[in-house]
Amino acid sequence: MIGFIPLGLVLGAQAREKGFNALEVPLLTGLNFAGGSEFAAINLWTSPPHLLLLMGVTLLINSRHVLMSATLTSFLKNIPRFKILLALAFMCDETWALALGDARARKKEGLCPSFSLPYYVGVATGLYLAWVGFAVLGTVLGPVVGDLTRYGFDMAFPAVFLVLLRGMWSGPRKAAPWVVSGVVGAMVYLALPGAWYVPAGAVSGIIAAWWTTRT
Structure with a gap:
């Protein structure tokens, strides 16, 4: 969640520069909830927007979620389908990595079920609220503090993924x-x-x- 603070602020500030307001940013981050494609969409945003290009890029970047969710299949067998679909709607890279690591650890310890839905919901809720909330805050602070990337906030994005890769x-x-x-x-x-x-x-x-x- 701490790592989401600079990412959300930078995204919100960049969105504000492209003309997004404090209502449109939570729609972008809350409905899509996938930072990589959101940054790409903001960088490609024009007025009027090239919708097919934005949709194609978003689809390609978010297609990794197909592979990510597939790795959880063996841990989700005993959970009702509607709960699985609802939970996966709030899955991002960090939620997936933490949930997969927890499920593997629980399976190694012989715990059943190995996938802890309360753990997943807790992680997903915290990350979701942090992402949307700080992106909105970025739209407010962006015009006040100027370019947030000059403070190195944009380095948080690759740093988070490097930590995830190391753990995987x-x-x-x-x-x-x-x-x-x-x-x-x-x-x-x-x-x-x-x-x-x-x-x-x-x-x-x-x-x-x-x-x-x-x-």
Whole structure:
């Protein structure tokens, strides 16, 4: 939740610069609740917006949630489907990583069920409220304090994911999609203008993950 504070402030400030107000920002963050695609959408935002481009980029970036939720399947067998669907609607990268780690730890200890729905709900609720709340606060503080990135707040985004990756490290082979996604994203960033590196990294990472599971 602490890591969400600078991320939310930066997103809110950037959204304010693109003309979003304090009502539209919580709609963006609350309905989508996926920071990567929200930052991409704000960076690509124009007036009028290119809706097909925004929808395509959002779909590609958020498609990682398909793979993320699939890793939880074996832990969700004894939970009613409507509860699963409702819970997964509030899943983000951090919630997924914490819930998966907790489920694996509970399974190792022989606890049943291994997936703790109260733990998941507690984590998801705290992160959801922190994300939406501080994004809204960013729209208010942005015009007052100016460019928040000059204080290094934008470094919180890669820092959070580096911590998550470190906690999920299980060997070089399973890290291949990370490497592929990073290399392809960096190459496209250097070669093409705009934010095409975002969908390029997302798609290449998904393809690499699919390929490694087949081989």
